[in-house]
Each structure stands twice: as C-alpha cells, then as structure tokens.
Amino acid sequence: MNETLHSISAIERDTGLSREVLRKWELRYGFPQPVRAAQGERLYPDEQLQRLRLIRRLIDQGRRPGSLLRLDSAALEALLAELATAAPATLPPAVGDEVLALLTAHDAAGLTVLLNRTLTRCGLQRFVTDFIAPLNVLIGEAWLSGAIEVAEEHLYTEQLQNVLRAALSGPALGAGSPRVLLTTFPDELHSLGLLMAEALLSTEGAACTSLGTQTPVEDIIRLASSGRVDIVALSFSGAYPLRRAVEGIQRLRTALPEAVALWCGGAGLQGRRPEIEGVRQLDTIADCLTALADWRARAAED
Amino acid sequence: MNETLHSISAIERDTGLSREVLRKWELRYGFPQPVRAAQGERLYPDEQLQRLRLIRRLIDQGRRPGSLLRLDSAALEALLAELATAAPATLPPAVGDEVLALLTAHDAAGLTVLLNRTLTRCGLQRFVTDFIAPLNVLIGEAWLSGAIEVAEEHLYTEQLQNVLRAALSGPALGAGSPRVLLTTFPDELHSLGLLMAEALLSTEGAACTSLGTQTPVEDIIRLASSGRVDIVALSFSGAYPLRRAVEGIQRLRTALPEAVALWCGGAGLQGRRPEIEGVRQLDTIADCLTALADWRARAAED
DNA sequence: CTTCAATTTTGTCCAGGACAAAGGTGTGAT
DNA sequence: ATCACACCTTTGTCCTGGACAAAATTGAAG
The missing domain is CATH 3.40.50.280 (Cobalamin-binding domain)
Structure with missing residues (x-):
C-alpha cells in the first residue's frame, strides 16, 4: 500500500532539493538513506520523502541543514509544531503587496516565479490552504475596491492555473482511492x-x-x-x-x-x-x- | 558586450537541457565546447547558447541529437526553415478512435497518459499542430453527432489543459520577443x-x-x-x-x-x-x- | 509489407574528489 | 560593550569517467 518508492529525480522534483544535494547529505549525514535498486539506483520510501519535505521547510525558515539532518522524525515534528504555532496561516501583508504589485505591472513571468517558489518552498498542501486561499480573498477585495481590473484578475487566475496544473501532473499523484x-x-x-x-x-x-x-x-x-x-x-x-x-x-x-x-x-x-x-x-x-x-x-x- | 559567458546552471535554466546531458554531448559529439574558468568550470559563450536553443527546438520537432550536434549553425538554420514549411498532417483514424473510446469510458487517467506520450513523442509543436488541432475537430464532430456528451468533451478539455499547461511551465519557455x-x-x-x-x-x-x-x-x-x-x-x-x-x-x-x-x-x-x-x-x-x-x-x- | 529481434543512440544514474560562497566564531580596537 | 576584520566550518555546486536501461533504428525472417 505505502510501498511506493521514488527515484532521485522524483525526489528532486517533489522537494526542490537537487540530486547532488541529496547524495551529499546521504554521504555526510547518513540521511536520507534510500534503498537501492538492482544497479544501485537510489529508491526513496515515502517516509523519507515526507521527512525531506519537512526538512526543506525548516531550512526555508532559516535553519541549517547540518543540525536538522541529525535529528529524528520526532524532533523534526516538534520543530514543525513550533513553526505552526508561530505562523497563524494568514498571508504576510508584504507578500500580498508583492503579488498586487506584480499584477498591476502586468508581470506574468514574475508572478509565475513567485508562485512556483512559494509552491516548492511550502509544498502543495500548504501552498493551497495557507497561501492561495487567503490570496484569492485578497485579490477579490482588490478587485472590489478597484485596485485591480478584470484583466489583472484574469492574469492572476491564468498563472495560478499554470502552476497548479503543472504540480498536478506530477507522477502518480492521486492514483488511489476514493x-x-x-x-x-x-x-x-x-x-x-x-x-x-x-x-x-x-x-x-x-x-x-x-x-x-x-x-x-x-x-x-x-x-x-x-x-x-x-x-x-x-x-x-x-x-x-x-x-x-x-x-x-x-x-x-x-x-x-x-x-x-x-x-x-x-x-x-x-x-x-x-x-x-x-x-x-x-x-x-x-x-x-x-x-x-x-x-x-x-x-x-x- | 557579447563577451558574456554562462555557467552550466544558467544554460540548464535557459535551454532545459540538464547538466548531465550538456556534459555528455560535449564528450560524445564535441559540442558544445565551452571555455573553462580557473578551476575547470564550463563557461558557455552566447553563441553556443543560441545554437543549443536551436538544437533544442529541432529535437522537440522529433529530430535526434546525434545528427543535429554534428551540424554547423548554417545547416541548423536551414533545417529550421524547412521545418516551417513542413506539410500539414492528418490524424490516423485509429488514434481518434482510441481517444473517443477513452472518453466514453471516462478514463481520464488513460487519456492523460495518451496525451503525454504523444507529446513527448512528437514534441510540443507537432503535438499541437498535427495532433491536437485535428483531434479537436474530431471531438467537435463527435459531439455534434451525439457520439459523446458535454461531460466527455469537458473531460477531454480538462486533461488536455493539464498536459499543455504542464508543458508550458517548462524552463524559460518563451522569455524572448515578441x-x-x-x-x-x-x-x-x-x-x-x-x-x-x-x-x-x-x-x-x-x-x-x-x-x-x-x-x-x-x-x-x-x-x-x-x-x-x-x-x-x-x-x-x-x-x-x-x-x-x-x-x-x-x-x-x-x-x-x-x-x-x-x-x-x-x-x-x-x-x-x-x-x-x-x-x-x-x-x-x-x-x-x-x-x-x-x-x-x-x-x-x- | 509486416513482425520481431539485435543494435545503436541517448538520457540518467553512480562514486568520490575539489572548491568557493555563505555562515559562524573569535580577537582586538574604539 | 560594540564593531570590524581575519579565520574556520558548513554547504551547495561542479568536475571526471564509467555503467546501464529505455527508446529509436536497423536488419532479418516470415
């Protein structure tokens, strides 16, 4: 059932950590420790993917790899809990302003970069619940107040669709039940x-x-x-x-x-x-x- | 001014060709042939970046690297021109039947697989002009004749959007002019x-x-x-x-x-x-x- | 002309070594 | 005590060169 194993490229795509970093971490800190396929290719179990995602988020919070990688899952969860209480799931005003600035400047490419960066940084779930959901509200309000036009709202929708659909087309995402x-x-x-x-x-x-x-x-x-x-x-x-x-x-x-x-x-x-x-x-x-x-x-x- | 040199990561970002592929090509075909920095790091001149972009495009058209990489810039340009005048293709009936069968079976996953396979096989340009364009006509006719319902047409549109948008979100696609x-x-x-x-x-x-x-x-x-x-x-x-x-x-x-x-x-x-x-x-x-x-x-x- | 097997091409993976940029630490001067 | 600067550590990126599997092509047989 959860026997799914991931190749190093899948991990690279899902976590944003390059192959080279993954290999070096394994060498230097002993984690992740994937099982090996017939010819020695690394195969990462789900559990390690989860932990890598967690580590990635903590690194993005400013922590350093060397310390995080020596911790076990329990300690990481503890850190995460601390992080969750610190962040009350609302959008930092600066981020909202940045998005609105990009929209009024009609900078589609910049917006895509911002969205993708945020996505890889906090993972698909958090991206949707903590970032996009409040952002949608903000965009709606901005439109009501006349701060942005229909065209800019369309621009936002379009770029977001690109990013989300690309994320969805990942490998074997949602192949199960229900x-x-x-x-x-x-x-x-x-x-x-x-x-x-x-x-x-x-x-x-x-x-x-x-x-x-x-x-x-x-x-x-x-x-x-x-x-x-x-x-x-x-x-x-x-x-x-x-x-x-x-x-x-x-x-x-x-x-x-x-x-x-x-x-x-x-x-x-x-x-x-x-x-x-x-x-x-x-x-x-x-x-x-x-x-x-x-x-x-x-x-x-x- | 055109003395700018690009690191291998910059090339990877701009062309979508991985470092590993770039190194292998250099080894196998002698191109690209970057100059080297003090510690042996590859530095690619603009001209080679341009040529790599061109090669990348031709590969997306279905051509194979081995032959392209041995050509000089003039020959590549010639190929590109020829490509623009290429004959319009039509859809093999079997493929259309397969798509319609998947749609009436409501097999979204199967359809996505088919679309992605075709995309990677014939490249984005051919995929759109020779595959999707006639397929759209077919789907439209099938709907008019009652062979498929609105829901099935939606299913098709949705999966196709996923595939196309994912392809679009590739690296540095369309960063130029106009x-x-x-x-x-x-x-x-x-x-x-x-x-x-x-x-x-x-x-x-x-x-x-x-x-x-x-x-x-x-x-x-x-x-x-x-x-x-x-x-x-x-x-x-x-x-x-x-x-x-x-x-x-x-x-x-x-x-x-x-x-x-x-x-x-x-x-x-x-x-x-x-x-x-x-x-x-x-x-x-x-x-x-x-x-x-x-x-x-x-x-x-x- | 099709079908299937052999061969070539091509991208991805591996190991292990080197190095520079970024981050941290300590020392002395203000 | 605070700041500037030199030094050490950590960390990511780049290197070489070898191996292999999937895809594409070719060739042989039906």
Missing part, C-alpha cells in the same frame, strides 16, 4: 476552486477527475452513477445564487446513488448553511482534507 | 485555442501572456497600449457570432497603437474572411508560426 468527480453547475464559470480542491485531494492520494466548469446536472448524474465514482464535489463562487445552488444540489442528491458522497464548497455557500441531508459542506478549502479523512474512516468501517 | 498578449472577447468561453497558440508561440521564443477568456475590450486596449506588448492575439470559437467578432476587432484595431499587431484566429473566423485592414488572420493554428516568422522578418527590417 475516486472524486469535480465540476460546477452550468452558469458557474469559476474553475479555480475545483483546481485547488483537486490539488489538495490528489496529494492525499484521491483519484480526481475534473470536468471543469458548467457540466449539466444530467451528465453529472450519469457519470456518477456509472459505479466508477465515490464522491462528487461541486464548487460555487460567490456570484452563484444560493437558491439555484440549493435547488440543484437537492436534485443531484436524490438522483445520485446513496453510495456516492456529495461534497459542496465555495464562497457561494460559505456562511449561509443550507444543511442538506446527505451533503457534506466544505466551509474552507482545507475542509477537503478533513472530509476526505472522514470518508476514509467511514469506508474502513464497512 | 511579447504576445492572448485572450478572448467577453462571451467567448473557449480557452483551448489560446492555450494552443500560447504553446506554439512559446516554443518559438515569444513571451506570451494569456489572460484567459472574456477580457473586456477596454482592458485589452489598456494593457496593449502600455508599451509592453507587441502583438495582441484573439481566439473565436465556432459559436461566436461573426458580426460581433468583426465589430469588436475593428474597434480594437482603431484603438490600439499602430505598432501593436493584431492577430485573430479560431473556427469562428475560419472560411469567412472579413479581411480587416491591419489585422492578421490565422486560418489554422499552425499559422501562428508563420505569422510569428513574418513579424520577426518585418521587425528586423526596421
């Missing part, structure tokens, strides 16, 4: 929420299939009833009328097989809580992860 | 054409900025008039009313600075040729490349 179908109702054009959910769920091993926006409810039902879907996830932006959302969700819920879970999230439902029987509401993007954990716990019972 | 702004008018939702154009133009070194779909004409004008854009490229799907397209294009053309080129393409304009003064029409997606070559030729005159 199988999640993501989409929006017709008239709902915003796809970023779907992409963020797909990213989060994929890192946790869910097999995501996104249909993008605007799928007719009949089509959703047909696909979800084929027996190859465990969860249907819908996203509603703030502009989507609550009444129409509730109506569609109810129709979908009754038409779907009972075994198929239905999750709904997005700004269009946030705050107001329709509470429909048999529908899981996701208040924040991070709720995807708890919902997934709950689904797995329940699935394990049966 | 600077192209890509988008669609409001009411135009189809983004695939933009993405394909962005992919093609980027491989040829254009600095593309896509705003995605539905940008207000005023915003396009504002951005394009900032002096940081050389070309504005618009896409119109078959569903877009011709009259509205022409109207918008004319308005845009008069409002844009004369120095900014305006390119328009997509099924919405194909066949009918409004022929607007000062507007370049792209009949096929591959026309992006010839238009780019023309633009560069004209730019070189001044």
Whole structure:
C-alpha cells in the first residue's frame, strides 16, 4: 500500500532539493538513506520523502541543514509544531503587496516565479490552504475596491492555473482511492476552486477527475452513477445564487446513488448553511482534507 | 558586450537541457565546447547558447541529437526553415478512435497518459499542430453527432489543459520577443485555442501572456497600449457570432497603437474572411508560426 | 509489407574528489 | 560593550569517467 518508492529525480522534483544535494547529505549525514535498486539506483520510501519535505521547510525558515539532518522524525515534528504555532496561516501583508504589485505591472513571468517558489518552498498542501486561499480573498477585495481590473484578475487566475496544473501532473499523484468527480453547475464559470480542491485531494492520494466548469446536472448524474465514482464535489463562487445552488444540489442528491458522497464548497455557500441531508459542506478549502479523512474512516468501517 | 559567458546552471535554466546531458554531448559529439574558468568550470559563450536553443527546438520537432550536434549553425538554420514549411498532417483514424473510446469510458487517467506520450513523442509543436488541432475537430464532430456528451468533451478539455499547461511551465519557455498578449472577447468561453497558440508561440521564443477568456475590450486596449506588448492575439470559437467578432476587432484595431499587431484566429473566423485592414488572420493554428516568422522578418527590417 | 529481434543512440544514474560562497566564531580596537 | 576584520566550518555546486536501461533504428525472417 505505502510501498511506493521514488527515484532521485522524483525526489528532486517533489522537494526542490537537487540530486547532488541529496547524495551529499546521504554521504555526510547518513540521511536520507534510500534503498537501492538492482544497479544501485537510489529508491526513496515515502517516509523519507515526507521527512525531506519537512526538512526543506525548516531550512526555508532559516535553519541549517547540518543540525536538522541529525535529528529524528520526532524532533523534526516538534520543530514543525513550533513553526505552526508561530505562523497563524494568514498571508504576510508584504507578500500580498508583492503579488498586487506584480499584477498591476502586468508581470506574468514574475508572478509565475513567485508562485512556483512559494509552491516548492511550502509544498502543495500548504501552498493551497495557507497561501492561495487567503490570496484569492485578497485579490477579490482588490478587485472590489478597484485596485485591480478584470484583466489583472484574469492574469492572476491564468498563472495560478499554470502552476497548479503543472504540480498536478506530477507522477502518480492521486492514483488511489476514493475516486472524486469535480465540476460546477452550468452558469458557474469559476474553475479555480475545483483546481485547488483537486490539488489538495490528489496529494492525499484521491483519484480526481475534473470536468471543469458548467457540466449539466444530467451528465453529472450519469457519470456518477456509472459505479466508477465515490464522491462528487461541486464548487460555487460567490456570484452563484444560493437558491439555484440549493435547488440543484437537492436534485443531484436524490438522483445520485446513496453510495456516492456529495461534497459542496465555495464562497457561494460559505456562511449561509443550507444543511442538506446527505451533503457534506466544505466551509474552507482545507475542509477537503478533513472530509476526505472522514470518508476514509467511514469506508474502513464497512 | 557579447563577451558574456554562462555557467552550466544558467544554460540548464535557459535551454532545459540538464547538466548531465550538456556534459555528455560535449564528450560524445564535441559540442558544445565551452571555455573553462580557473578551476575547470564550463563557461558557455552566447553563441553556443543560441545554437543549443536551436538544437533544442529541432529535437522537440522529433529530430535526434546525434545528427543535429554534428551540424554547423548554417545547416541548423536551414533545417529550421524547412521545418516551417513542413506539410500539414492528418490524424490516423485509429488514434481518434482510441481517444473517443477513452472518453466514453471516462478514463481520464488513460487519456492523460495518451496525451503525454504523444507529446513527448512528437514534441510540443507537432503535438499541437498535427495532433491536437485535428483531434479537436474530431471531438467537435463527435459531439455534434451525439457520439459523446458535454461531460466527455469537458473531460477531454480538462486533461488536455493539464498536459499543455504542464508543458508550458517548462524552463524559460518563451522569455524572448515578441511579447504576445492572448485572450478572448467577453462571451467567448473557449480557452483551448489560446492555450494552443500560447504553446506554439512559446516554443518559438515569444513571451506570451494569456489572460484567459472574456477580457473586456477596454482592458485589452489598456494593457496593449502600455508599451509592453507587441502583438495582441484573439481566439473565436465556432459559436461566436461573426458580426460581433468583426465589430469588436475593428474597434480594437482603431484603438490600439499602430505598432501593436493584431492577430485573430479560431473556427469562428475560419472560411469567412472579413479581411480587416491591419489585422492578421490565422486560418489554422499552425499559422501562428508563420505569422510569428513574418513579424520577426518585418521587425528586423526596421 | 509486416513482425520481431539485435543494435545503436541517448538520457540518467553512480562514486568520490575539489572548491568557493555563505555562515559562524573569535580577537582586538574604539 | 560594540564593531570590524581575519579565520574556520558548513554547504551547495561542479568536475571526471564509467555503467546501464529505455527508446529509436536497423536488419532479418516470415
């Protein structure tokens, strides 16, 4: 199950640590200590990948490799906990300003660099929950206040899509269970929420299939009833009328097989809580992860 | 001024060729042949960087390194020219059937694998012009004839976007000139054409900025008039009313600075040729490349 | 003309050594 | 005590040269 092994290039891509650094660390500090394939190629178990991600984050916090690499997992977790309490998951204002400055300067390349740097620095999950989620709010506010135009918002969306989709196309991300179908109702054009959910769920091993926006409810039902879907996830932006959302969700819920879970999230439902029987509401993007954990716990019972 | 020398990491970043490949080529084929710094570090002159870029492009076209690396710059340029005039290819029916089969089976993962395999096999340019372009037509026909549903078309679009955007986020793709702004008018939702154009133009070194779909004409004008854009490229799907397209294009053309080129393409304009003064029409997606070559030729005159 | 096996090409991986830039430490002067 | 400067340590990058597997090409047989 978690027997998956990663080549050194996979580790390089996932952690941002170059092959050469990985080899030197192994030589100098004895970690990571991958198993070897037939011809001596390094194969890193998941556990070591996780620990390397952790180390990477701590290094980015200003700590030095030499000390971190001699610690065991427990000590690293302790450091991480300390770090988590220090960082209250909100966006440093300077970062928000930097993004807005890049947008008003129409510097697409600069924005991509910033996004990618942040992604490799804090990992896909944190990137989505702690960076993109608050950033989206900021962008929305900036647009409302007239600080940026539609075009700049588009620019942001576009670059972010590039970065997220590239991250998603990594190797064997989300090849497991459950199988999640993501989409929006017709008239709902915003796809970023779907992409963020797909990213989060994929890192946790869910097999995501996104249909993008605007799928007719009949089509959703047909696909979800084929027996190859465990969860249907819908996203509603703030502009989507609550009444129409509730109506569609109810129709979908009754038409779907009972075994198929239905999750709904997005700004269009946030705050107001329709509470429909048999529908899981996701208040924040991070709720995807708890919902997934709950689904797995329940699935394990049966 | 052109005495600038580049370290091996700079070359890796600019060309996407790994250090290891660069060293092996030097060993095996005698090119590139960098000068050496005090401690033997490789330092590549600009000229070799240029030639490496060219080689990289030709490899992406499906040619093999062994033959290319033994050629001199003149022969390489000749190949590049020949490449621009290459015959338009059509899709083998078996491949189309395979794609349709995957779609009706809702096998997103299988489709992604197929797309990625084709991409790596024939390179980004050929992938777009010879594979995706005819495939899009096929998908469109399949939908019209009822062979596939909206959901399956969405599935196709989504997977293709993942693959194309991942390919685009490669290293230093499109960091040069000209600077192209890509988008669609409001009411135009189809983004695939933009993405394909962005992919093609980027491989040829254009600095593309896509705003995605539905940008207000005023915003396009504002951005394009900032002096940081050389070309504005618009896409119109078959569903877009011709009259509205022409109207918008004319308005845009008069409002844009004369120095900014305006390119328009997509099924919405194909066949009918409004022929607007000062507007370049792209009949096929591959026309992006010839238009780019023309633009560069004209730019070189001044 | 197709099919399958042999061969060549090509990218990736390995080990172990060297070195410079960045980070830390100690000493003396203000 | 604080600052500047010389010194040591840590750390990432670069080097050479060899091995091998996957992909592409070629050639032989059906």
